[in-house]
Amino acid sequence: MQKVRKLVTTIMIAALITAMEGTTILPLSHHVKADTNTVLQTSQAENDLTKYKKINGIGDNxxxxxxxxxxxxxxxxxxKVWKNYKGIEVSNVFEYVRSQGINTISVKVAVNPTKDKEGNESYLSLENAKKTLKEAKKAGLKTNVTLLYSDDITYAGVQKLPDGWDTDSAEEKALEYTKNVIKELKAADAVPTMITIGNEVNYNFLTLSNWDGYCAMAEISKIVKDAGIKAAFSFAAPGKASDIQYIIEQLGYACEKYEGAGYDYIGVNIYPDTHNENYVKTLKNTVEEKAAGKQ
Known part of the structure; x- marks a missing residue:
């Protein structure tokens, strides 16, 4: 098993995601002169930014x-039209977020996402993911694809199998599906920097039991890494932050033929309205202590 290159606790803050991808911003004419209100709002925005200090010690990984x-x-x-905090239209949102410190663009992909009434591709489709990944890569950003192994978004208690899959065949179908996705991404010149296996898994990957689920993750991870792509796992936040130790230990034992599950990143989805600062600190310390340097 390859050495873990970097272990991180991924903080998924709903407010950030909304700000980056969900806020409706209406276009304004370039010929309209700014009124007093706009000038005051821009000035206030600039003043607000001075309250925040740059975070040091964040490496390339x-x-x-x-x-x-x-x-x-x-x-x-x-x-939609995207604008910066001054109200100025952003011509390329990928280049803009990169200039603001973002280094990775993520997209989620479902197995059989349902199209809308007009027949348009679902936002979770692989076709849409390919287009976004290519734009992000062109802007010099790293990319991540989260494979849901479901036909819709998955959460801690909701890991529903795709249509036509059952628990007995889930692992075999998941392996074949992963191979096909990577093949399509390569053909489209949209190979991501990283593939995240599952989303908010809670001891129930592919609706399998703990051991079988972790073993399936290990099998999939091998396919991803053999393709030259970094592998990541996404877990739901455990009730007690220190319980992440159990997950790390299980991954270390998963699938004896691989001497554990090989991965580059381990992510834990946490939310500010549920997990306090002490939870985050304990989680971070446990991951660094129990997972760093594992073979």
């Missing part, structure tokens, strides 16, 4: 990401 799963839908169907 740290994932500073934003979820752009809705991007194609917003751009093509909702005709």
């Amino acid at each position: 740290t994932v500073l990401g934003a979820d752009f799963s809705h991007y194609q839908l917003q751009k093509n169907e909702w005709k």
Whole structure:
């Protein structure tokens, strides 16, 4: 098993995601003169930014990401326009977020996402993901694809199998599906920097039991890493932050033929309205202590 290159606790803050991909911003004419209100608002925004200090010690291996799963839908169907904090239109949102410190663009992909009534691709489709990944890569950003292994978004208690899959065949189908996704991404010149296996898994990957689920993750991770792509796992936040130790230990034992599950990143989805500062500190310390340097 390859050495873990970097272990991170991924903080998924709903407010950040909304700000990056969900806020409706109406276009304004370039010929309209700014009124007193606009000038005051811009000045206030600039003053507000001075309250925040730059965070030091963040290396190149740290994932500073934003979820752009809705991007194609917003751009093509909702005709959204993105603007910076001064109200100035951003011509290329990918180049802009990169200039603001974001280094990774993520997209979620479902197995059989349902199209809308007009037959448009779901925001979770692989086709939409390919387009977004290519735009992000062109802007010099790293990219991440989260494979849901479901037909819809998955959460801690909701890991529903795709249509046509059952628990007995889930692992075999998941392996074949992963191979096909990577093949399609390569053909489209949209190979991501990283593939995240599952989303908010809670001891129930592919609806399997703990051991079988972790073993399936290990099998999939091998396919991803053999393709030259970094592998990540996404877990739901455990009730007690220190319980992440159990997950790390299980991954270390998963699938004896692989001497554990090989991965580059381990992510834990936490939310500010549920997990306090002490929870985050304990989680971070446990991951660094129990996972760093594992073979």
